Amino acid sequence: MALATQHPGxxxxxxxxxxxxxxxxxxxxxxQAGIVPSALxxxxxxxxxxxxxxxxxxxxxxxxxxxxxxSFIRFASGFGxxxxxxxxxxxxxxxxxxxxxxxxxxxxxxxxxAPIAWxxxxxxxxxxxxxxxxxxxxxxxxPACLINAYRGARLTQGFLIEAAETLGAKPRHIITEVVMPxxxxxxxxxxxxxxxxxxxxxxxxxxxxxxxxxxxxxxQGQGNLATEKVMAGMVAIGCVGVxxxxxxxxxxxxxxxxxQA
Amino acid sequence: xxxxxxxxISRTFRxxxxxxxxxxxxxxxxxxxxxxxxxxxxxxxxxxxxxMAAGLDHPTSGRVLVGGRPVTGPGPDRAVVFQQFALFPWKxxxxxxxxxxxxxxxxxxxxxxxxERYLKVMGLDxxxxxYPHQLSGxxxxxxxxxxxxxxxxxxxxxxxxxxxxxAQTRIDMQEELIRLSRVHPRTVLFITHSVDEAVYLADRxxxxxxxxxxxxxxxxxxQIRRSEKWGELPVEEVMDLESFNHLRTRIWxxxxxxxxxxxxxxxxxxxxxxxxxxxxxxxxxxQ
Amino acid sequence: MLRQETRVxxxxxxxxxxxxxxxxxxxxxxxEFVGPARLPGPKDLWESFEQLMDPGYAGGTLPQQVWFSVxxxxxxxxxxxxxxxxxxxxxxxxxxxxxxxxxxxxxxRPIPPLAWIPLAxxxxxxxxxxxxxxxxxxxxxxxxxxTYTGVRSVDPGLIAAARVHGARPWHVLFExxxxxxxxxxxxxxxxxxxxSWTALVAAELVGAFYGLGRVLxxxxxxxxxxxxxxxxxCVALLxxxxxxxxxxxxxxxxxxxxx
Ligand SMILES: Nc1ncnc2c1ncn2[C@@H]1O[C@H](COP(=O)(O)OP(=O)(O)O)[C@@H](O)[C@H]1O
Ligand SMILES: [Mg+2]
Numbered sequence: 001m002a003l004a005t006q007h008p009g010x011x012x013x014x015x016x017x018x019x020x021x022x023x024x025x026x027x028x029x030x031x032q033a034g035i036v037p038s039a040l041x042x043x044x045x046x047x048x049x050x051x052x053x054x055x056x057x058x059x060x061x062x063x064x065x066x067x068x069x070x071s072f073i074r075f076a077s078g079f080g081x082x083x084x085x086x087x088x089x090x091x092x093x094x095x096x097x098x099x100x101x102x103x104x105x106x107x108x109x110x111x112x113x114a115p116i117a118w119x120x121x122x123x124x125x126x127x128x129x130x131x132x133x134x135x136x137x138x139x140x141x142x143p144a145c146l147i148n149a150y151r152g153a154r155l156t157q158g159f160l161i162e163a164a165e166t167l168g169a170k171p172r173h174i175i176t177e178v179v180m181p182x183x184x185x186x187x188x189x190x191x192x193x194x195x196x197x198x199x200x201x202x203x204x205x206x207x208x209x210x211x212x213x214x215x216x217x218x219x220q221g222q223g224n225l226a227t228e229k230v231m232a233g234m235v236a237i238g239c240v241g242v243x244x245x246x247x248x249x250x251x252x253x254x255x256x257x258x259x260q261a
Numbered sequence: 262x263x264x265x266x267x268x269x270i271s272r273t274f275r276x277x278x279x280x281x282x283x284x285x286x287x288x289x290x291x292x293x294x295x296x297x298x299x300x301x302x303x304x305x306x307x308x309x310x311x312x313m314a315a316g317l318d319h320p321t322s323g324r325v326l327v328g329g330r331p332v333t334g335p336g337p338d339r340a341v342v343f344q345q346f347a348l349f350p351w352k353x354x355x356x357x358x359x360x361x362x363x364x365x366x367x368x369x370x371x372x373x374x375x376x377e378r379y380l381k382v383m384g385l386d387x388x389x390x391x392y393p394h395q396l397s398g399x400x401x402x403x404x405x406x407x408x409x410x411x412x413x414x415x416x417x418x419x420x421x422x423x424x425x426x427x428a429q430t431r432i433d434m435q436e437e438l439i440r441l442s443r444v445h446p447r448t449v450l451f452i453t454h455s456v457d458e459a460v461y462l463a464d465r466x467x468x469x470x471x472x473x474x475x476x477x478x479x480x481x482x483x484q485i486r487r488s489e490k491w492g493e494l495p496v497e498e499v500m501d502l503e504s505f506n507h508l509r510t511r512i513w514x515x516x517x518x519x520x521x522x523x524x525x526x527x528x529x530x531x532x533x534x535x536x537x538x539x540x541x542x543x544x545x546x547x548q
Numbered sequence: 549m550l551r552q553e554t555r556v557x558x559x560x561x562x563x564x565x566x567x568x569x570x571x572x573x574x575x576x577x578x579x580e581f582v583g584p585a586r587l588p589g590p591k592d593l594w595e596s597f598e599q600l601m602d603p604g605y606a607g608g609t610l611p612q613q614v615w616f617s618v619x620x621x622x623x624x625x626x627x628x629x630x631x632x633x634x635x636x637x638x639x640x641x642x643x644x645x646x647x648x649x650x651x652x653x654x655x656x657r658p659i660p661p662l663a664w665i666p667l668a669x670x671x672x673x674x675x676x677x678x679x680x681x682x683x684x685x686x687x688x689x690x691x692x693x694x695t696y697t698g699v700r701s702v703d704p705g706l707i708a709a710a711r712v713h714g715a716r717p718w719h720v721l722f723e724x725x726x727x728x729x730x731x732x733x734x735x736x737x738x739x740x741x742x743x744s745w746t747a748l749v750a751a752e753l754v755g756a757f758y759g760l761g762r763v764l765x766x767x768x769x770x771x772x773x774x775x776x777x778x779x780x781x782c783v784a785l786l787x788x789x790x791x792x793x794x795x796x797x798x799x800x801x802x803x804x805x806x807x
Binding site: 159163164166169177181182184258 | 315316317334336337341343345347350352360361365408409412
């Protein structure tokens with residue numbers, strides 16, 4: 001209790017543990033008690049075992065690590081492209097009004113198209129190998145990259161820009177040394193959102209057209225009525241998603257280090 | 262070659278479709294190496310005037326000349342010290358001080374000794390690698406001063422630079438500024454809401470009126486300052502002098518009377534909150 | 549804005565860029581710089597819409613397909629509101645409930661909604677059940693998180709003020725907490741609506757008998773760019789108009805925020 005009063009978070013720990021226990025218990029007992037057939041809901045143990053097996057024996061052509069790797073390579077290329085174009089464009093739109101006014105109507109129109117709806121054209125234009133999926137990830141990650149860079153630039157304190165101007169800064173200095181660092185926390189937050197949407201869009205694309213990657217593994221599992229393989233794939237997707245987010249969160253903390261606590 | 266001249270300046274702002282005169286018919290000059298302080302009620306256009314000298318704002322009519330040339334935009338020949346410090350939060354103290362030099366194309370190797378010298382001059386040794394938020398307000402303002410001085414500008418424009426500091430730090434900074442201006446004399450336009458500060462620092466004090474902003478009176482202090490050697494005395498000694506008190510009382514009367522006539526109550530503006538100018542800047546930008 | 553205004557009229561850059569995009573499209577397709585098998589021209593697009601309206605395509609006419617998809621989105625979205633918002637309020641109001649529910653939520657949340665599609669199909673087949681489930685899940689998460697954040701951001705001083713004026717817990721909930729959280733709840737609902745359309749399109753692309761996703765998928769199989777574009781435009785328009793309606797609802801529900 002002494003510990004609990006010192007750490008207010010600990011006071012609720014028993015409830016969290018209970019919550020976790022209930023969650024696992026319900027998940028394991030439902031199939032065991034025969035309420036739900038275990039073919040539809042394999043127990044956590046079964047999913048864990050399948051996951052391990054998938055790391056050893058290839059399924060749908062590859063082991064799960066290889067599937068993950070090919071997914072991740074696609075993700076990294078598409079996301080990298082989205083960040084490389086979206087962030088500078090957003091910053092410039094925040095700085096140059098005419099660019100903002102020129103790009104905004106087109107961007108706002110295209111934004112209403114769900115990224116995954118680009119799939120038919122992505123395949124038509126770039127094929128199902130790596131080009132098509134990259135376009136899908138790009139269209140998922142690009143809007144957040146652009147919007148957050150834009151907002152960050154627009155919210156740069158006016159007096160900091162004026163201070164820079166009076167110190168002899170030229171537009172290029174102001175953009176790289178004032179607007180960009182000032183927008184950086186917002187940019188990284190945008191990258192995080194974009195990464196999430198991009199990763200999810202890739203999984204969608206892999207479910208439909210691609211013939212490797214975790215999404216493909218899951219579709220094959222579904223075709224074989226192997227629920228435990230599908231769920232193992234979901235676990236893998238969740239883990240990679242968390243890892244990407246953790247990495248970007250660390251970057252966010254790094255770039256916020258100069259801020260007041 | 263570094264005097265400031267305001268020639269028949271007027272400035273009108275458009276606020277929600279209406280024209281609001283902020284400054285009317287200002288004629289003012291700051292001679293080379295002279296220290297001129299402007300006092301006046303809040304909203305009388307002091308900041309607007311200074312921004313015009315900095316090239317951050319432009320007169321509706323009239324011209325601003327610095328060193329005989331019309332001002333067209335901001336530049337490193339006229340350093341501005343802002344009330345809210347305006348340090349770059351993401352740069353270390355060292356990089357903040359070196360920023361202007363970097364922008365004007367001074368190489369890293371040449372910058373380093375200059376930055377080190379100003380760290381020392383401003384009593385900031387050992388803080389070079391800190392970030393601004395790790396320093397106290399007084400220290401932050403020293404960094405801002407160092408950042409301006411590092412460019413060795415002919416002209417210094419200061420808009421209530423000590424307004425956000427506590428009383429004691431403020432006095433220290435005033436002494437610091439006197440000391441600096443003895444070592445590196447500059448042309449200074451200094452805005453303050455503190456009559457004491459104006460009288461203590463300036464060669465001439467300009468008292469302004471509100472709505473629209475006009476010059477009410479200009480008081481020459483340089484003579485007394487020099488003859489009584491204020492610059493060599495500590496602040497509290499100067500403030501005890503009869504001449505000092507006489508001057509400050511005169512300015513107070515002037516300001517109260519002026520404001521009383523205009524609006525029925527005579528209050529010279531209170532120290533503004535630290536956030537106020539920042540908000541004002543935002544409003545400006547938002548239009 | 550950061551920079552001073554220039555003398556260019558406000559509408560000029562946007563008009564120019566939109567006009568040049570459309571011009572480029574028309575020129576590139578009529579002179580076949582880009583083949584009709586890759587990018588439909590204005591005429592192809594128009595004919596696709598006509599075909600979609602009259603004989604229909606992929607098992608139905610345009611109104612039928614639209615109605616089919618909209619129904620699913622509305623169903624999934626409604627279920628998400630009914631489950632996500634109350635749960636968010638509960639978690640925001642009670643630390644105990646939050647601690648109890650959080651572990652399950654933390655496990656489920658990182659799995660993107662689209663990754664539930666194969667499981668949903670295994671559970672519910674290719675019919676409506678699987679789609680509503682996936683849409684529900686996609687919309688549920690943002691609805692819950694934003695509601696929770698909204699409830700947490702309500703000023704405790706306001707709650708105390710209500711209490712000292714004799715408000716019962718029930719009153720506190722409906723007169724203080726919910727209105728205070730409403731702006732963020734609506735933010736959540738907007739995100740939820742977007743997620744709903746994404747989930748619907750993906751689910752229908754994976755497997756469906758009707759709906760706009762089905763049109764999209766069939767057109768992709770037939771390599772029929774005009775129809776692909778037509779279906780995309782429909783999806784975008786529907787998403788935009790539902791977002792617009794939600795904005796109207798928001799303005800109605802939070803009149804104190806209207807300027
Ligand atoms: N960008 C602006 N737009 C509209 N009005 C302004 C703007 N800047 C200043 N003003 C107005 O001009 C007057 C003078 O302002 P300012 O120079 O900031 O006064 P001071 O610094 O003496 O307090 C005030 O009435 C203020 O409201
Ligand atoms: Mg001012």
